[in-house]
Amino acid sequence: MIDLFWLFIRWIHVLAAVIWIGGNLILAMVIVPYFRKNLPPVQRIKLLTHIGKRFEPIVWGCVIILLFTGIANIFEAIDFSASLESEVVSNFMRTLFIKLMLFIALVVLTGLHSFVYGPKLASAIETLDETMDDLPNDIKPFVKKISIVSSMMGVVSLLILLAAVALRMGI
Ligand code: HEM
Numbered sequence: 001m002i003d004l005f006w007l008f009i010r011w012i013h014v015l016a017a018v019i020w021i022g023g024n025l026i027l028a029m030v031i032v033p034y035f036r037k038n039l040p041p042v043q044r045i046k047l048l049t050h051i052g053k054r055f056e057p058i059v060w061g062c063v064i065i066l067l068f069t070g071i072a073n074i075f076e077a078i079d080f081s082a083s084l085e086s087e088v089v090s091n092f093m094r095t096l097f098i099k100l101m102l103f104i105a106l107v108v109l110t111g112l113h114s115f116v117y118g119p120k121l122a123s124a125i126e127t128l129d130e131t132m133d134d135l136p137n138d139i140k141p142f143v144k145k146i147s148i149v150s151s152m153m154g155v156v157s158l159l160i161l162l163a164a165v166a167l168r169m170g171i
Pocket residue numbers: 010013014017018020021066067069070071073074077099100103106160161164165167168169
């Protein structure tokens with residue numbers, strides 16, 4: 001019975017990770033490049049803002065689930081009878097610490113993207129004509145900033161997955 005409970009917690013943890021990280025990667029690798037190739041910039045940014053708004057509650061739901069199930073996973077994964085000096089425990093603590101730092105970095109980047117740069121860019125283009133071929137020069141730095149933040153989110157996401165696998169392998 002207890003194994004089924006931990007299986008459920010682990011499943012929910014991986015599910016939330018897949019939805020958040022997978023969603024970010026699909027946006028960055030498929031949707032944004034497709035829009036870049038096929039839509040004028042103002043229309044592209046407006047559509048991405050709508051998509052982002054729909055994805056946002058899912059993302060923050062995943063963040064909360066990952067935090068709580070992650071804390072639960074710690075209790076399941078650690079052998080509390082083992083010495084703190086043992087190699088297995090110190091490797092686990094080190095990799096978990098790295099994973100948590102990466103998790104915090106990803107939450108901060110996601111917050112900047114959702115609550116700072118995204119809304120600023122959306123309001124800056126609100127009144128622009130959707131058929132314009134190029135963005136006005138004063139808007140371009142916003143786009144640059146948001147694409148740097150998005151790339152960093154992609155890199156940090158991949159590093160979290162690496163840390164998760166390392167944790168599992170006891171590295
Ligand atoms: C974006 C955030 C996160 C992602 C993508 C992620 C991903 C994963 C994945 C894929 C696993 C492997 C499951 C398995 O092999 O059974 C895992 C396990 C684990 N995660 Fe996370 N996780 C995240 C956040 C967190 C957080 C915030 C914590 C702690 C508070 C945490 C703690 C753990 C622990 C302790 C394990 C079990 C390791 C083991 O079995 O040795 N995770 N995570």
